[in-house]
Amino acid sequence: MRRALSHRLPIFAAAGAVSFFFLASLWNYAVERDHPKWRLRSAQPLAGVARPAPTELSLEKILSGETQKSFSSNLAQSLPVFPFAVRARNQLLYSLFGVSGAPGLVVGRGEQLFERFYIDEFCRRGAPPDGTALARWAQRVAENEAAAHARGKGFAYLISPSKASQYPQYFPAGTKCPALARGTIDKLAPYRAALDARGLRFVDSPALLEARKKDYEIDFFPRGGTHWNLLGAALATREATRLIGEEAGLGRFDFDWRRGDVAEGTDRDLLDLLNLLWPDPHYPVAAIVRAPGAERRCERAPRLLALGGSFMREIIVALAAAPCPPQIDYWFSMRLANDDFDLIRYRTEPGETGNGERRPADLSELRASAEAADAILLEENEANIGTLSQVENLWRALHPAAVAK
Structure with a gap:
């Protein structure tokens, strides 16, 4: 028995x-x-x-x-085992074949991770932008700056880089990239020219980082992330705060940095999306601290209105190391799984490096937010420059009389 x-x-x-x-x-x-x-x-x-x-x-x-x-x-x-089954499948694909089991993600040379969206955008470059749309966009940016200055506010317009444009040498072997073959990868030339023609000073982060690569021992994008690291973001933030001006209350932003070898947060956002059983977060990353001698002397925390995309997240973290860390009202366009965009809003307190408090992203409140701000930072990523709503939304908030006609 x-x-x-x-x-x-x-x-x-x-x-x-x-x-x-x-x-x-x-x-x-x-x-x-x-x-x-x-x-x-x-x-x-x-x-x-x-x-x-x-x-x-x-x-x-x-x-x-x-x-x-x-x-x-x-x-x-x-199924309770669903997460484990997905991770096991993805680990098998990654370990045996060096490919991603997550939709929209690709594994490049040296285990560099990319979003397919950015590679596709980079490799399609070549056709010039529509002249009428380009002129309207550039005029809106210039008018946003003029309206901010007329109200006594600091202003900076910043173009953020994409990982694909900064490091195409890490693309997967065999990637067909017509723009590289044709030599038509510099899509920003007409945008720079349009802004220059209107006398607008701006932060050209793609050019800035390209020029500074030789000065640092690590890349400006982490191996397992789609966004720039804090070192790259801090270099651009320093230029942006110079354009905004010290009278806005941020102080003279500068920083020191330290190398790390374990990725956290946005330095591993794509690695997390791979959903592996044994993800390896050990690769070069950067941490920043306030520059030596930069004392905090603030009668009150300055208020910053930040409009942009997800690349603004690292700028917000960098600004926590400013002499006078600002309170930031952050409005950003988030790309969805179907490549549409949704408007999201967060409020971060001075020195806060987390997401902060989520608030309703009602455009009727953007005008009040702009009026309350001491400075405005407007950002677009080079991959979708001139195609999203940041510039137009800010223009409508700063020009209520024109909108009402």
Whole structure:
């Protein structure tokens, strides 16, 4: 009897495991919509995996297959082992074949990670921008600066770089890149010319970092990240604060930096999105500190309105080391999974390096935010310069009379 029981133990164990996962999946599926906190979860949830939409039941959706597909996706993600299964699959692809199992991410030379969006944008370069749209964009930037100065506010316009344009030598082997072959990778030339023609001073971060690469022992983009590191961001921030002027209250920004070898935060944002079992965060990164002798002398914290994209995040961290760290009202366009953009807003307190407090991104409040600011920092990334809403939104906030006509 005991021998028969011992022979059947593996069967009972397997049956128990199957039953547990089946019941756990049904439980997760049942509570997902109304009581998500009751869900059985993995100790390490997947990064960047959007929760599937609730299953809709209708004859039309059943006939089209949408109901079945949605039910299948929801049920799969309800499995407690789903995160582990995804990580195991991605680790296998990464370790054996050197490729990414995460959509939109690619593994380049030296294990450098890229978003496919930035490589595609870089390699399509060549066609000049529409002249009418370019002139309108440049005029709006110049008018934003003039309106800010007329109100006694500091102002700086900053172009941030993309990893693809700074380090194409790290692209995956065999990448077809027509712009590199044609030599048409400098898309910013007409934008620089349009701003120069209007007498606008601005921070050309792509050119700045290209010129400073020889001065530093590490790259300005981390191996496992899509955004510039704090060293690159601090170099651009120093130029931006010079344009804003000390009268805005930030003080004369300068910094010192230290090399690190363990990535955290945005230095590993793509590494986290790979969702590996054993991610390796050991690669060169940078930390910055306030420059020696730069004392904090602030009667009050200056207020900065920052409009831009996700590259502004590292600038905000850098400004925490300013002589007078500002309170920052940060409005930014976030790229979604379908390559559309959504407007997000955060408020960070002086010296804060986290995300801060999320606030409603209602454009009706942008005018009040602009009026309350001591300085305005406007940023666009070179990959989508002139195509998003930052410049126009700020113009409408600073020119209410023109908008009302």
